[in-house]
């Protein structure tokens with residue numbers, strides 16, 4: 031965002047169905063998140079819904095590849111080009127994922143990736159950015175260049191830092207650089223990334239083969255050339271087919287030893303801190319919304335609500351072929367499917383007043 035000079039009052043279209051950090055990257059730059067609806071099956075930004083949100087103030091589209099699934103970057107980039115706006119990708123959950131054969135992070139003008147511990151490419155805490163053009167990278171990199179040199183000892187600027195930007199280096203900055211130790215760990219991990227992602231996908235395919243008779247849940251499918259990194263697997267629960275609530279199903283699933291959870295329970299436009307009526311502590315990244323009179327109270331995004339109501343997630347750190355783990359997961363889902371009647375009875379009893 032810094033490299034693209036997105037700043038005060040600029041609108042950035044994004045998904046409210048993501049980890050909040052996708053949106054906070056917009057907010058910390060004093061820009062305004064404009065939330066668009068998603069695909070109800072994958073939870074990924076729906077390109078058709080993006081177009082509806084474009085105004086004269088729109089500067090960029092911020093696209094999270096949620097759960098490691100690749101968003102439809104072909105259509106999103108077409109829309110952006112047509113309107114002369116930037117595309118920024120949040121690949122934090124999708125290191126190494128591909129859309130139509132090309133890696134995510136390489137479609138937009140810039141991309142950010144988190145390498146926090148649990149991510150497909152993870153270390154303790156770190157991250158990296160990609161930029162489509164050197165000038166975007168270097169403008170962003172100003173925020174990490176402490177003035178240095180022999181006269182002013184400190185952290186000297188990065189090798190190759192362009193002299194035309196040198197006058198703008200001062201100590202008014204954040205330090206977004208990862209530590210050297212983490213960078214070394216990440217380089218080691220990177221070598222394994224593709225094989226691990228392949229194993230994650232093969233394990234999921236194995237599980238799905240075993241689940242062919244299970245109607246209560248389904249997993250999104252991806253078109254040829256779209257390869258998710260599967261940071262998590264997102265399942266969609268079919269309440270009609272199951273005849274019990276998602277909560278009852280989740281309780282039973284956990285009782286069978288499957289640590290399933292609902293990753294996103296509140297869409298970002300409903301985050302209490304983004305409401306103008308919030309009573310919590312003042313923070314710089316929400317003050318800007320107040321100044322611009324932004325209020326998401328009346329915003330209704332039906333597919334976001336549908337996805338949140340149906341979604342069940344599984345962590346998917348199966349980075350080696352693991353048929354035994356897939357069988358035990360499958361056994362749990364099959365057991366539930368074969369005992370839905372009992373679950374309905376349980377639900378009636380536990381919800382009876």
Ligand SMILES: Cc1ncc(COP(=O)(O)O)c(C=O)c1O
Pocket residue numbers: 048049051052094120122123143144145146156157
């Ligand atoms: C989609 C997404 N974006 C951004 C982030 C933020 O990453 P970090 O905590 O490394 O800043 C996360 C972290 O969980 C994430 O899942």
